[in-house]
Amino acid sequence: MEQNVTQDAVPAAKPGERIPTVIADDVHIVYKVYGAGAGKGSATSALSRILRKKASPALTEVHAVRGISFTAYKGEAIGLIGSNGSGKSTTLAAVAGLLPTASGAIYTQGQPSLLGVNAALMNDLSGERNVVLGCLAMGMSYAEVQEKYQDIVDFSGINEKGDFISLPMRTYSSGMSARLRFAISAAKSHEVLLIDEALATGDAKFRVRSEKRIKELREEAGTVFLVSHSNSTIRETCERTIWLEHGKILADGPTDDVVKEYEDFTKKK
Numbered sequence: 001m002e003q004n005v006t007q008d009a010v011p012a013a014k015p016g017e018r019i020p021t022v023i024a025d026d027v028h029i030v031y032k033v034y035g036a037g038a039g040k041g042s043a044t045s046a047l048s049r050i051l052r053k054k055a056s057p058a059l060t061e062v063h064a065v066r067g068i069s070f071t072a073y074k075g076e077a078i079g080l081i082g083s084n085g086s087g088k089s090t091t092l093a094a095v096a097g098l099l100p101t102a103s104g105a106i107y108t109q110g111q112p113s114l115l116g117v118n119a120a121l122m123n124d125l126s127g128e129r130n131v132v133l134g135c136l137a138m139g140m141s142y143a144e145v146q147e148k149y150q151d152i153v154d155f156s157g158i159n160e161k162g163d164f165i166s167l168p169m170r171t172y173s174s175g176m177s178a179r180l181r182f183a184i185s186a187a188k189s190h191e192v193l194l195i196d197e198a199l200a201t202g203d204a205k206f207r208v209r210s211e212k213r214i215k216e217l218r219e220e221a222g223t224v225f226l227v228s229h230s231n232s233t234i235r236e237t238c239e240r241t242i243w244l245e246h247g248k249i250l251a252d253g254p255t256d257d258v259v260k261e262y263e264d265f266t267k268k269k
């Protein structure tokens, strides 16, 4: 099984030179689902299978990504589009190094960050403590966190309607937590930033702010991947788009062409 290969330093670009940041080479991703058959997951049936030395009949494989290849370059914002279950989120998780590939390999320059520092955020702690935790988890120093704290809170807009930042995160709506997560992740420049539908959760005002921030992040450093079902967000944010269907790439090119092709496809369905 191939693992993601990450190299740390991104070399400086010579004028006009394009630097690859993510290379996916014939990537296949297969989920293994255990206990999928009714009644087959009980302790007694497992014991009887062990005693009879029979393989579990209840293992189902879902071949979510089927041989995709692409190269992303520094400074690019790439949209990922496609119908439900086409493999967009799976592809992002694999680029982030969170899913192993069944075959093929993904090479990345620098550490890709999947937007959402979910793992580090804790529902019982206040938004304020979570900002500090999330930033430290992304590798910022305590001094850096203090310097950026107010900007993060202002960007998230959490305090627009009262002092919510001092309340536990479990009291936030799903949109509010998504905004805070985005604000924390976007406070740092990422070499490869992966965003899954994050913009869809905010209101119109927040969407404008986050689109602006994505543009800045692109200029500051790396490559942005954005998964979205909103074709207008993809058009406004990305100049290149990859269209996935049934785990395969159907088109990869300038956003206007690819989104148009996808729109024609969805109209015909």
Ligand SMILES: Nc1ncnc2c1ncn2[C@@H]1O[C@H](COP(=O)(O)OP(=O)(O)OP(=O)(O)O)[C@@H](O)[C@H]1O
Binding pocket: 031, 032, 033, 062, 063, 064, 082, 083, 084, 085, 086, 087, 088, 089, 090, 091
């Ligand atoms: N944890 C999992 N275990 C098993 N199968 C999964 C898992 N996550 C996703 N899948 C399957 O992998 C395929 C691709 O799913 P994925 O979530 O990547 O699609 P998507 O394009 O992001 O969809 P959506 O637009 O609905 O978010 C689907 O068939 C889905 O059922």
